[in-house]
Amino acid sequence: xxxxxxxxxxxxxxxxxxxxxxxxxxxxxxxxxxxxxxxxxxxxxxxxxxxxxxxxxxxxxxxxxxxxxxxxxxxxxxx
Amino acid sequence: xxxxxxxxxxxxxxxxxxxxxxxxxxxxxxxxxxxxxxxxxxxxxxxxxxxxxxxxxxxxxxxxxxxxxxxxxxxxxxxxxxxxxxxxxxxxxxxxxxxxxxxxxxxxxxxxxxxxxxxxxxxxxxxxxxxxxxxxxxxxxxxxxxxxxxxxxxxxxxxxxxxxxxxxxxxxxxxxxxxxxxxxxxxxxxxxxxxxxxxxxxxxxxxxxxxxxxxxxxxxxxxxxxxxxxxxxxxxxxxxxxxxxxxxxxxxxxxxxxxxxxxxxxxxxxxxxxxxxxxxxxxxxxxxxxxxxxxxxxxxxxxxxxxxxxxxxx
Numbered sequence: 001x002x003x004x005x006x007x008x009x010x011x012x013x014x015x016x017x018x019x020x021x022x023x024x025x026x027x028x029x030x031x032x033x034x035x036x037x038x039x040x041x042x043x044x045x046x047x048x049x050x051x052x053x054x055x056x057x058x059x060x061x062x063x064x065x066x067x068x069x070x071x072x073x074x075x076x077x078x079x
Numbered sequence: 080x081x082x083x084x085x086x087x088x089x090x091x092x093x094x095x096x097x098x099x100x101x102x103x104x105x106x107x108x109x110x111x112x113x114x115x116x117x118x119x120x121x122x123x124x125x126x127x128x129x130x131x132x133x134x135x136x137x138x139x140x141x142x143x144x145x146x147x148x149x150x151x152x153x154x155x156x157x158x159x160x161x162x163x164x165x166x167x168x169x170x171x172x173x174x175x176x177x178x179x180x181x182x183x184x185x186x187x188x189x190x191x192x193x194x195x196x197x198x199x200x201x202x203x204x205x206x207x208x209x210x211x212x213x214x215x216x217x218x219x220x221x222x223x224x225x226x227x228x229x230x231x232x233x234x235x236x237x238x239x240x241x242x243x244x245x246x247x248x249x250x251x252x253x254x255x256x257x258x259x260x261x262x263x264x265x266x267x268x269x270x271x272x273x274x275x276x277x278x279x280x281x282x283x284x285x286x287x288x289x290x291x292x293x294x295x296x297x298x299x300x301x302x303x304x305x306x307x308x309x310x311x312x313x314x315x316x317x318x319x320x321x322x323x324x325x326x327x328x329x330x331x332x333x334x335x336x337x338x339x340x341x342x343x344x345x346x347x348x349x350x351x352x353x354x355x356x357x358x359x360x361x362x363x364x365x366x367x368x369x370x371x372x373x374x375x376x377x378x379x380x381x382x383x384x385x386x387x388x389x390x391x392x393x
Contacts, residue, residue, distance in 0.1 A: 009215075009216040010216065011123070011212045011213070011215070011216060011238075012210070012212065012214075012216075013121055013137040013212065014213060016137060034216075034217060035242070041217065048204075050203075050205050051206065051288075051308075052204035052208060052213065052214050053213055053214060053217070064204065
């Protein structure tokens, strides 16, 4: 299973769409709420060099925004 | 190639409302959705959709989609790249799929307007943001600025106030034009919000992140402000892709011209939502939904009164 981390804020709908996509495809993921978790926020900025959410880290490849096609490809799924 | 009575392009309030009505007309429509929920899904809490006192835009769109699905609408993910007329049929192509339809409703909405300033693109996500419901919570305890003088900007300010310590609202016009309920809510925030009228953002300055913005006129003795983030909420422009591809008649601002029943100059093609200026500048979920229902009804009447058109080749 790939190692998936998603950096989110509670009100971000693209984050919700991404999480729903993971759930629908039985992809396990770790969620880090960057609105509250300062350490996670710094980690996200370090990885993505920006402050927009969601940021999705799949085995070290960082995707900014919910680019479903790219995420599906990285996970070996069909979008 | 699969044939549908009706293909609806777009799955925001207009497209999904059209799908609900078309489903009830037994048209078994296909909704092609590029980005689920359209503008509504990022609009935060909606408090003016009749019958529902308050609901997240995303939830409202999910409910509408479920309702449409329950009444026989089909959904296909993808961005429509091309629509061609083929006799009395229309051929609709996405990157991966191709379908044929007797009629089409375009409900592709509008594209978010940008400031079109140097550095804006480079600093997007690095202090310059467009989705305040997404990125606003990242600026807890910080100073932020919102550009725009409409209702969405004021809703944005009210949302950001839950996180930011101080907010500038930069408005080009002489006054803020928002729903009184939202405006009063903003006024109650007191000194936390500074409204700067008759002022434009002239420059966005920063290397790796937003450092400052330059205003068109002085505020408190300075032309510069240094917010941690700049949220841009200056309206939308109608999507022109299919207007140009199909030769749909549009007004000088790019909104598709229709009759009162949402029919365009091309028989079989209808539009709904923010692609039209049917209610002028008043663009709401309730108006988009209403236009979707009218467009679906017109498509139904068109198909019923033209039984010989675009016979299925399946």
